[in-house]
Amino acid sequence: MTSTLQTAEVIAVGSELLGSTRLDTNSLFIADQLARVGIELKGKSVVGDDRARLREVFAGALERADLVVLTGGLGPTDDDLTREAVSDALGLELVEDPEITERIRRRFEKRGLTMPELNRRQAMVPRGGTWIPNPNGSAPGMVIPCDGKLAVLLPGPPRELQPMLGDLCAASGAIGRRAGASRIYKVSLFTTGLSESHVEELAQPLYSTWRDGADPIETTILATPGQVELHLSMRSSDEQHARRVLEEARGALTSAIGDAVFTTDNRLLPHVVGDMLRERRLTIAAAESCTGGLLMQRLTDVPGSSAYVKGGVVAYSNEIKIDLLGVDESLLRAHGAVSEPVAAAMTDGIRARTGADVSVAITGIAGPDGGTVDKPVGTVIVAVLIDGEPLQIRTHLFPGGREMVRLQSTQTALDRVRRMLMD
Numbered sequence: 001m002t003s004t005l006q007t008a009e010v011i012a013v014g015s016e017l018l019g020s021t022r023l024d025t026n027s028l029f030i031a032d033q034l035a036r037v038g039i040e041l042k043g044k045s046v047v048g049d050d051r052a053r054l055r056e057v058f059a060g061a062l063e064r065a066d067l068v069v070l071t072g073g074l075g076p077t078d079d080d081l082t083r084e085a086v087s088d089a090l091g092l093e094l095v096e097d098p099e100i101t102e103r104i105r106r107r108f109e110k111r112g113l114t115m116p117e118l119n120r121r122q123a124m125v126p127r128g129g130t131w132i133p134n135p136n137g138s139a140p141g142m143v144i145p146c147d148g149k150l151a152v153l154l155p156g157p158p159r160e161l162q163p164m165l166g167d168l169c170a171a172s173g174a175i176g177r178r179a180g181a182s183r184i185y186k187v188s189l190f191t192t193g194l195s196e197s198h199v200e201e202l203a204q205p206l207y208s209t210w211r212d213g214a215d216p217i218e219t220t221i222l223a224t225p226g227q228v229e230l231h232l233s234m235r236s237s238d239e240q241h242a243r244r245v246l247e248e249a250r251g252a253l254t255s256a257i258g259d260a261v262f263t264t265d266n267r268l269l270p271h272v273v274g275d276m277l278r279e280r281r282l283t284i285a286a287a288e289s290c291t292g293g294l295l296m297q298r299l300t301d302v303p304g305s306s307a308y309v310k311g312g313v314v315a316y317s318n319e320i321k322i323d324l325l326g327v328d329e330s331l332l333r334a335h336g337a338v339s340e341p342v343a344a345a346m347t348d349g350i351r352a353r354t355g356a357d358v359s360v361a362i363t364g365i366a367g368p369d370g371g372t373v374d375k376p377v378g379t380v381i382v383a384v385l386i387d388g389e390p391l392q393i394r395t396h397l398f399p400g401g402r403e404m405v406r407l408q409s410t411q412t413a414l415d416r417v418r419r420m421l422m423d
Helices: 026-036 051-064 082-090 098-110 117-123 158-169 196-211 239-260 269-280 294-300 318-325 329-335 340-354 402-422
Strands: 007-013 040-047 067-071 094-096 124-126 130-132 141-146 149-154 183-191 218-224 227-236 261-263 284-288 309-314 358-364 379-386 392-397
Touching: 007 026, 007 051, 026 040, 026 067, 026 158, 040 051, 051 067, 051 082, 051 149, 082 094, 082 124, 082 141, 082 149, 094 098, 098 117, 117 124, 124 141, 130 158, 141 158, 149 158, 183 239, 196 218, 196 227, 196 239, 227 239, 239 261, 261 269, 269 294, 269 402, 284 294, 284 340, 294 309, 294 402, 309 318, 309 340, 318 329, 318 340, 329 340, 340 358, 340 379, 340 392, 358 402, 379 402, 392 402
Parallel strands: 007 040, 007 067, 067 149, 284 309, 284 358
Antiparallel strands: 094 124, 130 141, 141 149, 183 227, 183 261, 218 227, 358 379, 379 392
16 A cells, blocks of 8 residues: 655665764755655654664654655675665565666776676665666665655765656656645744744744644744744645745744844845845945954855945954054053944944945954953944944843854844844
């Protein structure tokens, strides 16, 4: 009996993936391809070259999911154990397919080589399974029915795996044929300026109504430095209905969270700020100390940013603050470089020298050294001046190491510009 495939698990095979030098990148591609046909990836595992352990993990995944995709471990050597472990778990005999053997033999002959006998291992297929040609390598893929479920074995190299999985997920492929009519639809919104727990507190009252309603919506919250993302998804066979329900849910979340939401179309904050500057025909410049030019880098990473970015000064030393930005030496002596009066003077200096409509200054202590009792590591002052508007300046205390402090400083500066432009 066959059934619709709705859930999947991925198992990446190879002891090298358990070390610190190799990453499993195939799972991202697999998740995307499966989502396109309405199959939700529920779990990922990485297993070393251990036959018993792989057999155990595969058996568990097959109990939980409709589809199990294994990548890697299909080579000809003794540590390539995926075929054997899957056959053990399913109680299936491995049988050599002469056509595969001949294909591998011809592949060697084209290079003027004789096929080693150990490559015959790659021609072994679990009885009842079918094999998938691999135009970019010697290891064929395999599709094995499992009491209504499906196991798919694919080679590890992405250039081999990706076209094979694409064919399997096509309408006529072994996965696509059983994917059913429903698809998974998703929307997102990104916030900044609020912690993960604050966002969750505002969003939580809506979650239960969506989970228990006629059209269940799954919600995921993801926090990164300076940003919290909310992702909503639902399964439906009616695309228009699903998109309407998700848009209504996203609208409700946006209203609940307020102006901390900076995008609902997956743009990053520098893109959002850049678009606002372009629409208003405004220019921006920055004077940076502890961030070392990171704000300018993030702004100019956006294609077309030359339309609104004037330039910047990395004023790391007091001498540069004085010489290039015109900061009064008496302010530095009286308040120190990490102070609101100096940040305010930096905004005046960068505006005077660039003529920008929006002037930003960042000065602080990114660490790991340099902190004091009064000004610990993570102390950062962000000042923003827009022509015709009063200066906005605030002292922050950011958590984390040096890179996190620097990133949060630029994120906060960008968000301050965004909010001021909204007003």
